[in-house]
Amino acid sequence: MTEAQLNELTKQVDDMIYPYFPKEEGPQKRIFESMNYSFEAGGKRIRPMLMMESFLLLGGSEDDTDIIAPFMAAMEMVHTYSLIHDDLPAVDDDDFRRGKPTNHKKFGETTAIFAGDAMLNYAFETMLDDTIKEADDVWKAKKLRAMQVLARNAGAYGMLAGQMVDYLCENKKDVTLEDIMFIHEKKTAALIQAPLVMGAIFAGAPEEKIARMEQAGYLIGLSFQIQDDILDCVGNEEKLGKKTGSDARKEKSTYVTIKGLKEAKEDQVRMSHEARGLILSMATGPSLLPEIVEILISRES
Amino acid sequence: MTEAQLNELTKQVDDMIYPYFPKEEGPQKRIFESMNYSFEAGGKRIRPMLMMESFLLLGGSEDDTDIIAPFMAAMEMVHTYSLIHDDLPAVDDDDFRRGKPTNHKKFGETTAIFAGDAMLNYAFETMLDDTIKEADDVWKAKKLRAMQVLARNAGAYGMLAGQMVDYLCENKKDVTLEDIMFIHEKKTAALIQAPLVMGAIFAGAPEEKIARMEQAGYLIGLSFQIQDDILDCVGNEEKLGKKTGSDARKEKSTYVTIKGLKEAKEDQVRMSHEARGLILSMATGPSLLPEIVEILISRES
Numbered sequence: 391m392t393e394a395q396l397n398e399l400t401k402q403v404d405d406m407i408y409p410y411f412p413k414e415e416g417p418q419k420r421i422f423e424s425m426n427y428s429f430e431a432g433g434k435r436i437r438p439m440l441m442m443e444s445f446l447l448l449g450g451s452e453d454d455t456d457i458i459a460p461f462m463a464a465m466e467m468v469h470t471y472s473l474i475h476d477d478l479p480a481v482d483d484d485d486f487r488r489g490k491p492t493n494h495k496k497f498g499e500t501t502a503i504f505a506g507d508a509m510l511n512y513a514f515e516t517m518l519d520d521t522i523k524e525a526d527d528v529w530k531a532k533k534l535r536a537m538q539v540l541a542r543n544a545g546a547y548g549m550l551a552g553q554m555v556d557y558l559c560e561n562k563k564d565v566t567l568e569d570i571m572f573i574h575e576k577k578t579a580a581l582i583q584a585p586l587v588m589g590a591i592f593a594g595a596p597e598e599k600i601a602r603m604e605q606a607g608y609l610i611g612l613s614f615q616i617q618d619d620i621l622d623c624v625g626n627e628e629k630l631g632k633k634t635g636s637d638a639r640k641e642k643s644t645y646v647t648i649k650g651l652k653e654a655k656e657d658q659v660r661m662s663h664e665a666r667g668l669i670l671s672m673a674t675g676p677s678l679l680p681e682i683v684e685i686l687i688s689r690e691s
Numbered sequence: 692m693t694e695a696q697l698n699e700l701t702k703q704v705d706d707m708i709y710p711y712f713p714k715e716e717g718p719q720k721r722i723f724e725s726m727n728y729s730f731e732a733g734g735k736r737i738r739p740m741l742m743m744e745s746f747l748l749l750g751g752s753e754d755d756t757d758i759i760a761p762f763m764a765a766m767e768m769v770h771t772y773s774l775i776h777d778d779l780p781a782v783d784d785d786d787f788r789r790g791k792p793t794n795h796k797k798f799g800e801t802t803a804i805f806a807g808d809a810m811l812n813y814a815f816e817t818m819l820d821d822t823i824k825e826a827d828d829v830w831k832a833k834k835l836r837a838m839q840v841l842a843r844n845a846g847a848y849g850m851l852a853g854q855m856v857d858y859l860c861e862n863k864k865d866v867t868l869e870d871i872m873f874i875h876e877k878k879t880a881a882l883i884q885a886p887l888v889m890g891a892i893f894a895g896a897p898e899e900k901i902a903r904m905e906q907a908g909y910l911i912g913l914s915f916q917i918q919d920d921i922l923d924c925v926g927n928e929e930k931l932g933k934k935t936g937s938d939a940r941k942e943k944s945t946y947v948t949i950k951g952l953k954e955a956k957e958d959q960v961r962m963s964h965e966a967r968g969l970i971l972s973m974a975t976g977p978s979l980l981p982e983i984v985e986i987l988i989s990r991e992s
Contacts, residue, residue, distance in 0.1 A: 412847060416848075416852065417852070417856045417859075417870070417873050418847060418848075418851070418852035418853075418855040418856055418877075420855060420859060421847050421851060421852065421855040422847065425847070471808075475804055475805075475808060478804060479781075480780075480799075480800035480801050480804055481801050481804060498781075499781035500781050500782050500858050501855070501858070503776055503779060503781060503782060503804070504776075504851055504854055504855055504858070506808070507772075507776060507807070507808070507811065507851060508846055508847040508851045510808065510811060510812065511811065511842060511845055511846035511847065511851065512846055512847060514815050514838075514842045515839075515842045515843060515846055518835070518838055518839040518842050519839065521835065522835055522836060522839055534819070534822065534823055534835070535823060537815075537819055538816075538819040538820065538823055541812060541815045541816045541819050542816060544812055545809055545812035545813055545816055546713060546719060546722050546723065546726070546809040546812070546813060547717075547719075550719070550722060550805055550808060550809045550812065551717065551718070551719035551722065552719075553805055554719040554721060554722040554802070554805055555718045555719050557801055557802070557805070558718075558721060569718070572718050576719075
């Protein structure tokens with residue numbers, strides 16, 4: 391998949407999810423401006439893209455993608471709220487994201503807290519409004535279940551569990567591989583699994599395929615993060631001419647610092663291979679999912 | 692209604708909602724401890740109480756109250772998350788709530804942000820898990836709609852709109868009565884309307900009664916807040932021997948500072964009277980709702 395094709399797909403997803411942005415009006419206009427500021431600063435829209443392509447891969451019809459558009463938008467809202475709160479001074483304290491001032495730098499901390507809360511809440515409003523309007527009983531049941539998947543994967547048993555443990559590990563002396571795996575699984579993989587599983591549910595896939603999609607999401611998330619640890623280590627090694635990454639300098643334990651570079655690379659290759667295999671084994675419709683997955687697991691920077 | 696009777700009812704509600712607290716386990720245990728700390732620090736459980744009593748007032752059966760228990764718990768979770776985030780240094784910066792250290796004072800700011808997010812998310816998880824398990828189609832439809840009401844009233848068109856405008860008004864020179872009304876309606880009334888309306892939906896009330904319950908909630912919320920402004924003004928007048936409340940000293944505009952004490956009192960009496968009338972006009976089953984409403988609108992401290 392070329393850069394141009396990916397951009398084209400991002401544009402297509404943008405066109406599908408933009409109608410679900412809140413209108414900037416009312417006395418509370420500023421909260422909508424703050425929400426949309428971060429929503430519009432979005433990157434490749436990978437998560438809604440994964441949902442759509444999982445749906446298509448498992449036999450969902452191109453004509454039906456507009457039915458799942460509100461859920462694609464909600465998926466991106468959940469991701470966006472997590473970034474707004476992650477950037478806060480009390481969390482990662484980041485001033486810039488994708489070259490633009492972070493939400494609290496632009497709107498102030500109070501508004502950023504409210505906007506994040508509002509964005510998470512709005513994801514559910516968007517899905518509920520759509521589900522209640524849904525006239526088809528089969529689709530209604532699918533939408534209810536998809537909402538449950540997103541809620542679970544975003545909450546204290548999903549993404550937030552990963553954020554919590556990641557934070558706890560910052561002040562922990564003996565971080566274990568188990569800790570790192572938990573953080574990667576929850577903080578990263580959970581929100582990759584969610585869209586893949588939701589797409590599978592929407593496609594009406596059998597339970598066995600839904601489970602395989604969930605496993606694929608787990609492997610993709612893990613591969614992505616291990617690759618991140620590897621690139622950080624190698625990048626710094628090359629740049630600094632010695633065997634140390636920025637994580638190592640900060641004395642932060644990573645998959646690489648615990649298992650060593652060689653074994654980390656082997657694990658990453660094995661997991662990506664398995665993820666690829668799972669995805670390809672399920673294909674029943676034309677979809678760009680294998681190529682998007684390839685981008686996620688094979689990136690070199 | 693005596694203090695003892697109210698405490699008894701609070702205990703009954705506590706017993707109904709406690710089973711929906713998250714278990715404190717897993718590597719992310721600390722986020723659950725933080726959530727439960729604030730959940731357990733709860734007061735009278737007025738909002739879930741309003742839901743149950745609205746349900747009973749409109750003919751819901753005492754035997755069916757366990758069916759709505761997960762929604763009563765979710766209602767309290769939404770309220771609790773809003774308190775955790777409200778107390779944060781970047782919002783109201785409060786160190787104590789109900790005599791105990793606020794969440795961020797006890798668990799740190801990072802965890803408090805995560806715990807608030809997790810609590811909002813968990814409210815939806817709780818409602819969705821229950822709705823999906825619901826075998827009765829009529830109840831399922833009611834639950835879906837109740838979820839929508841809570842989502843709407845908690846979000847950027849409800850409570851968060853009020854919080855946003857309240858914050859904006861702190862730095863606004865000419866705060867109008869319209870601003871104050873908007874803040875009271877959204878920040879306070881929205882989460883009183885939500886349980887009343889949800890209870891009415893669960894009781895299977897006709898649309899006209901659901902609308903009347905919504906209007907009653909609006910009036911109760913407004914009365915409550917105007918009474919708050921009055922008590923603050925009068926209390927300080929008595930204490931300080933001069934006509935100024937703590938809000939006035941902080942140069943904060945309130946319903947009283949804009950309309951004057953006399954007219955504010957008249958409005959409060961008129962609104963409470965109307966709210967009482969609406970509630971009583973709807974009663975078709977035995978319920979403590981009129982007495983709980985009385986407590987909310989007639990408090991003297």
